[in-house]
Amino acid sequence: MTEIPKEEYILKCTSACAGCSSSLILRYVLKAAGEDTVLVIPACCTSVIQGIYPNTAMNVPIYNVAFAAAAACASGMSEAFAKAKKKTNVIVYAGDGGTVDIGIQALSGAFERNTNFLYICYDNEAYGNTGMQRSGSTPTGARTTTTPGGKMHAKKDLAGIVAAHNPPYLATACSAYPMDLFKKVKKALSIEGPKFIHVLAPCPPGWRYPSEQTIEVGKLAVKSGMWILYEREYGKVTINGPSKAAMIKPIPIEDYLSVQGRFKGITREAVDMLKSQAEKTAKHLKLEEEGIC
Amino acid sequence: MLTIATGNKAVAAAIKEIRPDVVAAYPITPQTEIVEQIAEYVTSGELDSRYIPVESEHSAMAACIGASVTGARSFTATSSHGLFYMHEMVNWAAGGRLPIVMANVNRALGPGWNVWAEHTDSLQERDTGWLQVYVSTVQEAYDATLMAFRIAEHHDVLLPVMINLDGFTLSHIMQSLETVELGDFVPPINLPYAIDTASPRGYGTLTGPNDYFRFRWDMERSMRDSVAVIRETEDEFARRFGRSYGFTEDYHCDDADVVVVSMGTIGKEAEVAVDQLRREGMKAGSMRLRWLRPFPDLDLSGRDVVVIDRDYSFGFGGVLAQSLKAKCGVDPFSVIAGLGGQEVTYDDIASFVRDRRIGEEHWFGVSD
Ligand SMILES: Cc1ncc(C[n+]2csc(CCOP(=O)(O)OP(=O)(O)O)c2C)c(N)n1
Ligand code: SF4
């Protein structure tokens, strides 16, 4: 089994909420990346949880940048390191809002230009920093502070959008499967060019579940097929173990929805929409894995 | 070497001499020739820079910021709508104390679409913490670009510098250009607190009011200190290359009873107007403001001032006119002229001076 290093790059003084899976994800990302790494962070929860100047809870250099600018800033860094013949990892760690909404143009540009960097989107499915407003990544039916009646629109297909840029490596992951995440970060960083990992990040205050259930909620997402773990290497899709099992025998989506306050009172139609979206994604990925489409 | 070039080509030629590590840029009329020419230099191998063809100006400045914070030298160029599109990052560059250099080709703002010269674009960025210099000839565009890097990267400054040149009336006109062998005029960049993975730091971390306020004061102090650095840089430039400019370019100001204050290419027209007025027996002078930030001490006391603004702050007045009132205690005849590329000839300027109405504002060609 792969050894996860003991070194910690997030010190025990973050101001993350109890049960925050996003900081857990970052912990494993940094363990995989090691000390020769620079983080680029746009406005998001991670800009807050690192603490207040002159302190920092991160033990790697961390460049905080404007909300829309992470991928472009990383482009400049990556090119400057290349010019200086340095091998330093440049990792963007951005929320879903900073990725699928305001940052998507910079993201698309950086991928089109074949920038050598790793972009990680931790997806808590809303704008956490500003108090849980909807994002383009909020799923249908979820209540946020700007969709008090439940979101009417579907979640944006971020991985699909990134895949359209044909990056050498794209993967999904989930905070409840840290070993899987660790390996994916390691693999991504061994490849030249633009790499992307989309990580589901359950968020207790946003999703409204007790903080001690943060791992369980992530597992339910995968087991119900609402979140599928897979890799796309040079275009070739591999569905990963936990999701393979879930595809054969998924648990009901309702088991995932019912533990979260944000889906309280969700309509039948919204549940059906979520189901059909999940089924469509699963079917498509399976066909792709089999090389049929 | 003596050659001829446009204002845009002169900026690009200076960049070839400066050899930035990273150039990130997005095209916009009338700046395009700068980024095209730099792309040519990089492709032909004449310039060993990483050229990032970004998808927007917001990303152009973000990429310069990312490069700069690693300790690299970076450059971009833009104009008007591009400058506004990157406005958020223009602030970020200055607040991050990154010595980025940018050429801005001054252009009007839509709507309606207008690609011709006006200074409102860069003047709307005047409070961002960038040093701003306005040039009037092809040679000056070249020289100012060379000097900008030495000034920005000086440890007493560490603020970004914007070189402003008028769209078309300078960017696209041909004049003679004497290029230089730079030698060690601009020392290698040495950014304190550049990103170093062996010494991890947080940059742009959440900052409370006390520290934030202190950082702003530091910026202002560096802006003040930049006055001496600009002087010293210009002196050294003059020693090595034989050309000097100063904070203002003064033309027959010493004995003048009336002084025309302006920026950019209109300042060159004003010199011709002064010659004409002197022939008529009027003691006129021209003061072309070069450095807008830091704003220099100007001695305009005891004479009439005619100020030409190629800009306007609606509901307030011409930006230069207001600056002179506030900083120099003068009550000028404020002429608003040249917006959207309106032609302003030396004859026009001479008539502004002859018909001056001290204390009033006049919109050339439209207000009467
Ligand atoms: C240009 C701009 N618009 C709005 C904001 C306010 N803002 C800061 S973070 C944020 C939401 C971040 O959401 P996401 O990217 O999902 O990250 P999370 O906070 O959920 O971690 C918003 C709207 C900003 N900082 N900049
Ligand atoms: S709001 Fe959610 S993502 Fe943000 S710090 Fe709290 S738990 Fe983490």
Ligand SMILES: [Mg+2]
């Ligand atoms: Mg979010």
